[in-house]
Amino acid sequence: MLEAITYIKEQLAQREIPIALHRFKKVVTRSGQNRYDVPAYNELLFLTNAPELPLRTKIISDTNIIEIGPEHAYSESLEEFSGLVAIVLPNNLTVYPVLEFIQIIL
Amino acid sequence: MAFISYHILWLKVDSSGQTIHVNHKMPAYLKRCTGFIVKHTKGLKPNAYLPEIGWLNLQFNNLKENAIAAVVSCPAALEVNDRYDFQTLDVQLQPGTLLCGIYTDTTPISSFSPYRISVYLRCSSLEKDTYNTNPNANKEQPYADSFYQEDKLC
Amino acid sequence: MKKHKFQQIRITVNSPGESLRLTAQTDKQYARLRGIYVSLPQESLIAGTMLGLKVNNQEVFEDLHEVKLLTSGNQVAPNQKFFLFEEQLDAGGSAIEGRLTDGAALETVPGDLAPEGYPYEAKIYLWLSNEN
Numbered sequence: 001m002l003e004a005i006t007y008i009k010e011q012l013a014q015r016e017i018p019i020a021l022h023r024f025k026k027v028v029t030r031s032g033q034n035r036y037d038v039p040a041y042n043e044l045l046f047l048t049n050a051p052e053l054p055l056r057t058k059i060i061s062d063t064n065i066i067e068i069g070p071e072h073a074y075s076e077s078l079e080e081f082s083g084l085v086a087i088v089l090p091n092n093l094t095v096y097p098v099l100e101f102i103q104i105i106l
Numbered sequence: 107m108a109f110i111s112y113h114i115l116w117l118k119v120d121s122s123g124q125t126i127h128v129n130h131k132m133p134a135y136l137k138r139c140t141g142f143i144v145k146h147t148k149g150l151k152p153n154a155y156l157p158e159i160g161w162l163n164l165q166f167n168n169l170k171e172n173a174i175a176a177v178v179s180c181p182a183a184l185e186v187n188d189r190y191d192f193q194t195l196d197v198q199l200q201p202g203t204l205l206c207g208i209y210t211d212t213t214p215i216s217s218f219s220p221y222r223i224s225v226y227l228r229c230s231s232l233e234k235d236t237y238n239t240n241p242n243a244n245k246e247q248p249y250a251d252s253f254y255q256e257d258k259l260c
Numbered sequence: 261m262k263k264h265k266f267q268q269i270r271i272t273v274n275s276p277g278e279s280l281r282l283t284a285q286t287d288k289q290y291a292r293l294r295g296i297y298v299s300l301p302q303e304s305l306i307a308g309t310m311l312g313l314k315v316n317n318q319e320v321f322e323d324l325h326e327v328k329l330l331t332s333g334n335q336v337a338p339n340q341k342f343f344l345f346e347e348q349l350d351a352g353g354s355a356i357e358g359r360l361t362d363g364a365a366l367e368t369v370p371g372d373l374a375p376e377g378y379p380y381e382a383k384i385y386l387w388l389s390n391e392n
Contacts, residue, residue, distance in 0.1 A: 014168065065208050066125075084269065171265075173264065175266045177385070193339050194339055195264060212301065
């Protein structure tokens with residue numbers, strides 16, 4: 001089982017990136033809005049609940065772009081985003097997800 | 107002996123809106139990157155210049171240095187006056203590290219067909235300051251094999 | 261020491277004539293903001309589009325500054341595409357604020373073609389450097 005915080009700390013030490021603060025960040029989505037812009041300049045956001053997100057949810061950032069697919073259903077890997085993070089939900093959702101990130105402030 | 111080499115990444119785009127994740131291991135003998143250029147190679151044949159067919163973001167040295175963010179354009183199919191000068195880059199490469207990043211396609215759907223782009227990295231196999239460009243030096247200078255503009259290695 | 265970086269700022273323009281605020285921060289590992297380049301996905305979108313910019317609350321461009329002066333066509337080499345700031349502008353995590361105003365008319369005049377290419381994403385590239 002991946003311990004997210006330990007993994008992140010170890011990886012950032014390997015990348016020689018000092019961490020000023022790490023904490024949790026939630027993006028709560030709701031009906032009527034399918035695009036959310038989350039600024040993450042001089043930050044890293046690690047997505048921790050990819051398996052719970054609707055298929056075809058797209059997350060676009062300066063350094064990484066993913067589209068949630070079947071491969072994410074059982075994946076423990078943490079996707080990293082930085083810069084302007086745009087979350088685009090698919091149409092016709094019945095349940096609006098909450099995206100959970102570990103926010104690393106550099 | 108050539109001190110400058112042009113390390114090339116080919117990225118093939120098969121579908122509109124596709125995102126390619128780059129995870130490329132740089133050869134250990136390359137010590138510095140001193141320039142880059144990203145260009146459409148083949149596949150698209152637009153009637154007019156397309157200022158944007160996609161954008162690229164690359165991180166060097168195992169995600170330590172995010173040095174490249176660039177938009178990729180495509181000249182018109184019959185255009186001959188494309189410019190190939192290199193854009194500024196100055197990264198000390200750690201041996202054999204990963205070059206990671208993304209390329210995402212944003213070509214207008216009406217102009218899309220599968221295409222390929224090339225990322226040219228102008229690299230040097232010498233550490234900085236080991237190549238003497240002093241024109242007054244007495245010893246013979248090795249010839250820097252550069253097809254493009256003369257590279258200043260010091 | 262890291263020498264140069266090109267940082268991207270993306271802004272989505274949804275409809276003709278739209279005026280949008282942008283906010284960002286420069287990468288704190290680079291001390292100086294050396295230049296700027298604005299890229300729009302179609303050449304037809306450039307005419308009339310304007311960009312205002314402030315760095316650390318200091319105005320660099322007024323809101324009426326034409327993007328045409330901050331962009332280049334295909335015939336220009338990559339480094340020369342950038343508008344270089346003559347003064348020393350501090351980066352190092354500085355706050356970037358701005359306003360992008362799309363150049364299409366809000367109402368079409370009879371006989372005009374309807375504007376095309378919307379929504380689109382404008383991209384601003386900042387040339388950050390640790391060199392003088």
